[in-house]
C-alpha cells in the first residue's frame with residue numbers, strides 16, 4: 382500500500398500502470414533492472430518514485446536536452462525542488478554552483494557527454510547514488526538504432542560511481558539489443574521486466590501508391606479527412622518544408638514544419654504550439670518527437686519510412702498516448718526503397734573520409750591533435766557532427782589518439798584496417814535492418830501487428846478490433862467529420878516578424 386500512497390501524494394495518480402509497480406518493487410530492493418515498456422507507458426515514474434524511498438540521489442542519463450528539460454520541469458511542477466539537469470548548456474557559473482551543492486539534489490539528470498567531465502564525476506563521487514538510470518537505453522547498443530558513442534562509456538562511469546544499482550529503460554529493443562545493453566552495462570543478477578510493446582489502440586495501415594504524385598495527393602486527402610492532431614514524417618528537411626507549403630495551398634493552415642536545421646527558438650515555439658493544440662499538423666524529420674509528451678496525437682503518417690523497424694515503432698508510438706483510437710499510416714512507392722538505401726549509409730563516415738583522416742594523421746611533419754583534426758574535418762571538409770562523433774569514438778577506442786594526441790606507439794595501418802572493418806560491419810547491419818523493414822512493409826499476406834511484434838520476439842496477445850490493413854480496418858473511424866480548423870496562426874518568428882514589419886511599414890505609408 383505504501384507505494385500507492387507515494388504515487389498519489391507525489392504524482393497524483395490513483396493507480397499504477399502495467400509494469401510500474403513490479404519494476405519499482407525490484408528497484409527498492411536494490412536490484413538491477415532491465416525494463417522494456419511501450420512508449421507512453423510511464424517509464425519515468427519507475428525511477429522517480431523510488432527517489433522518494435531510497436536513500437541518496439537518483440542519477441538519470443538522458444539522451445536529449447529537450448527530454449531532460451521536460452522531465453525536470455515536470456518534477457518541479459509537482460513540487461520537487463531538489464532536481465537539476467546537468468548538461469553542456471548550463472552556464473559555467475550555474476554548473477559550478479550546482480556541483481558545489483550537489484548534496485541537495487534528489488534527482489540529477491545528465492547528458493552522456495557531461496559524464497565525461499572529471500569535474501562532474503568528482504562531484505558525483507562525493508554523494509551516494511541510490512540508482513543509476515539509463516533512459517532510452519537502446520542508444521547504448523551498437524545494434525540499437527540510435528547508436529550514440531558517448532553512451533558506450535557509461536559502464537566506465539558506473540564503475541567510477543561505485544557500481545550503484547542500475548535501471549536500463551527502453552521502449553524499443555530486440556532481444557539482441559537487450560542482451561547487448563545488459564552486457565555493455567555489465568549488469569549482474571539483472572531482473573528483466575519485458576512487457577508487450579504492442580499499442581492496441583493504434584491501427585496500422587501500410588499503403589502502396591504508384592507514384593510520388595499519388596503519395597502527395599494521398600497525404601493531402603488523409604490530412605483533410607483524418608481527425609488531428611497529426612505528425613507526418615519525412616526523411617529530408619526539404620520535404621518537410623515543401624509539404625507544409627502544399628498543405629497550406631490546399632487550405633490546411635494550422636501546419637508547420639520542424640527539422641534540425643531550425644533555430645532553437647523556432648523549434649521550441651513550434652513544439653509548444655503543437656502541444657497546446659494551436660497546430661494540427663507537423664511535417665517533420667525524425668528530429669521531432671522524442672520528449673514531446675502529447676497525449677492526443679491522433680495520426681502518424683510516414684511519407685518516407687525510417688531505416689529500421691525500431692524507429693518506426695518509436696515514431697508511431699507517439700500517437701494515442703491517451704489510449705484513444707489512433708492510426709499509423711505508411712505510404713510508399715517503389716522509388717522510396719532507393720531513397721532509403723542511400724540515406725541509411727549517410728551517417729557513417731565513408732571510405733574516402735577515413736582515408737583523409739589517416740592521411741592527416743600520418744603526416745610525418747606535423748601530427749594534428751584531436752582538436753585540430755576535428756576543426757580540419759569540420760571546417761575544411763564539411764563533415765557532419767554525427768560522422769565526426771563516430772570517428773572520434775573509433776580513433777580513441779582504437780587508441781590512435783590518447784589524451785588528445787596521436788599515439789606514436791601504435792601501428793596506424795593496423796588501426797586503420799580495424800576501424801574500416803568496424804565501419805564495414807555497421808554498414809552491413811544497417812543495410813540488413815533496412816532490408817528487414819522493407820520486407821515487413823511489402824508483406825501483405827499477414828497481420829501487420831503480428832509481424833511487427835515478431836521482430837521483437839513477441840507474440841500478439843489480443844487482436845484489437847481495429848488492427849491493420851490486413852485484418853479488419855475501417856478508416857472512417859478516424860475521420861474528422863469534415864471539420865478542420867482553419868484559423869491561421871503564425872508558425873515561425875521570421876514570418877511573424879516579417880508581417881509585423883510589413884504592417885508597420887504600411888502604417889507609415891498610409
Ligand code: ADP
Pocket residue numbers: 394395396397398401418419420421422423424425426674
Ligand atoms: P514513457 O517514458 O514510458 O514514454 P512517460 O514516463 O513520459 O512515458 O509517461 C507518459 C505519460 O503518462 C506522462 O504524462 C505521465 O504523467 C503519465 N503517467 C505515468 N504513470 C501514470 C499512472 N500511473 N497513471 C496515470 N498517468 C501516468
Ligand code: MG
Pocket residue numbers: 424425516
Ligand atoms: Mg520516457
